[in-house]
Amino acid sequence: xxxxxxxxxxxxxxxxxxxxxxxxxxxxxxxxxxxxxxxxxxxxxxxxxxxxxxxxxxxxxxxxxxxxxxxxxxxxxxxxxxxxxxxxxxxxxxxxxxxxxxxxxxxxxxxxxxxxxxxxxxxxxxxxxxxxxxxxxxxxxxxxxxxxxxxxxxxxxxxxxxxxxxxxxxxxxxxxxxxxxxxxxxxxxxxxxxxxxxxxxxxxxxxxxxxxxxxxxxxxxxxxxxxxxxxxxxxxxxxxxxxxxxxxxxxxxx
Ligand SMILES: Nc1ncnc2c1ncn2[C@@H]1O[C@H](COP(=O)(O)OP(=O)(O)OP(=O)(O)O)[C@@H](O)[C@H]1O
Numbered sequence: 001x002x003x004x005x006x007x008x009x010x011x012x013x014x015x016x017x018x019x020x021x022x023x024x025x026x027x028x029x030x031x032x033x034x035x036x037x038x039x040x041x042x043x044x045x046x047x048x049x050x051x052x053x054x055x056x057x058x059x060x061x062x063x064x065x066x067x068x069x070x071x072x073x074x075x076x077x078x079x080x081x082x083x084x085x086x087x088x089x090x091x092x093x094x095x096x097x098x099x100x101x102x103x104x105x106x107x108x109x110x111x112x113x114x115x116x117x118x119x120x121x122x123x124x125x126x127x128x129x130x131x132x133x134x135x136x137x138x139x140x141x142x143x144x145x146x147x148x149x150x151x152x153x154x155x156x157x158x159x160x161x162x163x164x165x166x167x168x169x170x171x172x173x174x175x176x177x178x179x180x181x182x183x184x185x186x187x188x189x190x191x192x193x194x195x196x197x198x199x200x201x202x203x204x205x206x207x208x209x210x211x212x213x214x215x216x217x218x219x220x221x222x223x224x225x226x227x228x229x230x231x232x233x234x235x236x237x238x239x240x241x242x243x244x245x246x247x248x249x250x251x252x253x254x
Contacts (some may be wrong), residue, residue: 001063003028003165003197004049010057011044018044020221021058026165029195031188033208036218037242042201045218046169049199050082051075062165081163083154083171091143095134095153098142099125102160128156131193132186148179155187159194168200172207180204184211209233217242 002025011019019041026032034042047053049060051072060068067075076082090098103121129135132152137145142153151171158166168187172180184202188211191198202208208215208229215232217225219241225232232238 002026003030003062004199005061006045006049006058007061008058009045009048009055009060011041011048011053011055017221019048019055019218022218022221022223023058024216024223024226026197026199028164028197029191030197031191031211031213032197032199033212033215034199034201034218035205035208035215035242039220040218041221042218043169044221046167046199046201049075050080050167076161079162079164080167081158081161081165082167082169083151083158091141093142094139095142095145096122096125096129096138098153099128099156099160102157103128106161125156125160128159129153131159131190132156148175148183151175151183152186155183155190159190163196166196166198168198170201170203172202172204177204177206180207181210187211 005025007023009019009022010017022041022045024032034045036042044053048055048068051067051070051074054069058068059066062075062078062080065078067078067080090101093101100121103124107121126135126138129138132155134149134152134156137149142150145153166187171187172183175183184200184207187198187200190196200212212229214226214228216223217232217235217238219237224237224241225235227235
């Protein structure tokens, strides 16, 4: 059974069909990239899956359970994690405390916010930080971290929810190419090690073609291609709508 099934999904804003009859699914342990030119409907699709937007049409299933129109928190409780385009950690807390907060939240405990979470779940938080290569920075205030490191912490926070599916909307936005590659390589390794499924959007074609197991392409709200890197690269429709200028993938991503 698929981890996520998106069936005939639709959403309009006024007269604009932002997402039009889109269907795809994700299997366990699959690293799936959602790409498309600007305004293709990627964020709208993402926001329907994470519960921020209600679809006008179609359905979204986690396993055999419909999540269309569920609140983000209830979707999160079903094991859907997400990272944010804008880094979302608490600068005043240390790195490890941020991860502890997520673990505590996952365990649905009530926390006295006036006291730092100094002992609860520290060991588990340190393990998660080690998995994202940030164990050495555990006791530093989060506000001191470089942007790429904050993204790693966000990943550890998302993993604290023990997700079966992770949604990453432009996880590498604002990063230099090397940092970008390192973050996606890390996510790919987590996909392999933990068997989680990941749906991500990414503007760098280099990253997408190097790491994604499968790629789906949206253009003007419609899904126009679904396949592995080689199939997408050779797809005439993709070439036309995505690279109508006659550019190659290499040129377009540089
Ligand atoms: N809240 C909104 N109100 C009105 N129109 C919207 C809204 N959100 C998205 N749209 C429109 O829906 C279409 C799809 O937008 P969306 O942001 O999903 O595309 P995208 O593929 O994520 O684009 P980008 O790569 O530029 O972020 C666009 O035409 C956009 O202008």
